[in-house]
Amino acid sequence: MTSPSDAGLQAERTGLAWSRTSLGVGANAVLLAVRELTHDSPGPSLVLAGAAAVLAVVVAVYGRFRTAQIVHSPLPSPLAATRAVPLLGIAVAVLALVTGVVLSLR
Numbered sequence: 001m002t003s004p005s006d007a008g009l010q011a012e013r014t015g016l017a018w019s020r021t022s023l024g025v026g027a028n029a030v031l032l033a034v035r036e037l038t039h040d041s042p043g044p045s046l047v048l049a050g051a052a053a054v055l056a057v058v059v060a061v062y063g064r065f066r067t068a069q070i071v072h073s074p075l076p077s078p079l080a081a082t083r084a085v086p087l088l089g090i091a092v093a094v095l096a097l098v099t100g101v102v103l104s105l106r
Contacts, residue, residue, distance in 0.1 A: 017063075018059065025092060026053065048102060052095055055091055
């Protein structure tokens with residue numbers, strides 16, 4: 001049960017979580033790009049950096065959408081996570097896995 005002082009904080013926490021995720025994915029993209037561009041011949045990791053940048057934008061945009069849904073009162077009835085939320089979660093996890101593999105190869 002939430003206290004009266006906690007009212008409205010759920011939307012703020014949700015927005016912050018989406019922001020942190022998109023910031024982390026964006027940082028991944030920047031670090032991969034900087035790493036590849038400082039080598040003599042950029043490798044295929046530059047494509048991965050581009051995909052990570054696109055994913056960061058998608059996560060940020062969808063996060064704003066989800067946060068806006070929660071802010072409205074009364075809450076919309078189908079508030080449960082749609083297919084997009086697990087799909088974005090899987091995409092972020094796959095990005096982390098592929099980044100780890102790419103970094104260990106070079």
